[in-house]
Amino acid sequence: MKVWEWLKKNWKWIVFPVGILLAVLGWFFWWRGRQKVEIPPSTTDDAADNAVDATAKASDVKTQALEELEKDHGEKLSTMTDEQRDEFEKVKKKPIDEVVEWIDNL
Numbered sequence: 672m673k674v675w676e677w678l679k680k681n682w683k684w685i686v687f688p689v690g691i692l693l694a695v696l697g698w699f700f701w702w703r704g705r706q707k708v709e710i711p712p713s714t715t716d717d718a719a720d721n722a723v724d725a726t727a728k729a730s731d732v733k734t735q736a737l738e739e740l741e742k743d744h745g746e747k748l749s750t751m752t753d754e755q756r757d758e759f760e761k762v763k764k765k766p767i768d769e770v771v772e773w774i775d776n777l
Contacts, residue, residue: 740774
């Protein structure tokens with residue numbers, strides 16, 4: 672009962688500091704939300720696009736070189752055994768110089 676009487680008499684001194692605290696927190700979060708965040712210019716997208724283009728071009732060049740090798744060395748490749756064909760498929764994934772060397776060693 673004494674607590675209730677005290678609360679009725681002094682409620683303003685409890686609500687007032689809480690209200691001020693909430694107002695300060697609200698202003699702080701409002702002010703922080705209005706801060707502009709600088710986003711650096713996106714140079715990595717251009718670099719990634721260039722890298723993808725270069726990779727695709729290199730893949731096309733390698734595919735053309737393999738086709739020319741197969742055409743030039745058609746006789747050797749047609750006399751390969753099944754084991755050599757399997758090995759040739761694995762060697763195709765390596766650099767073109769290693770493929771040429773492998774075909775020369777047939």
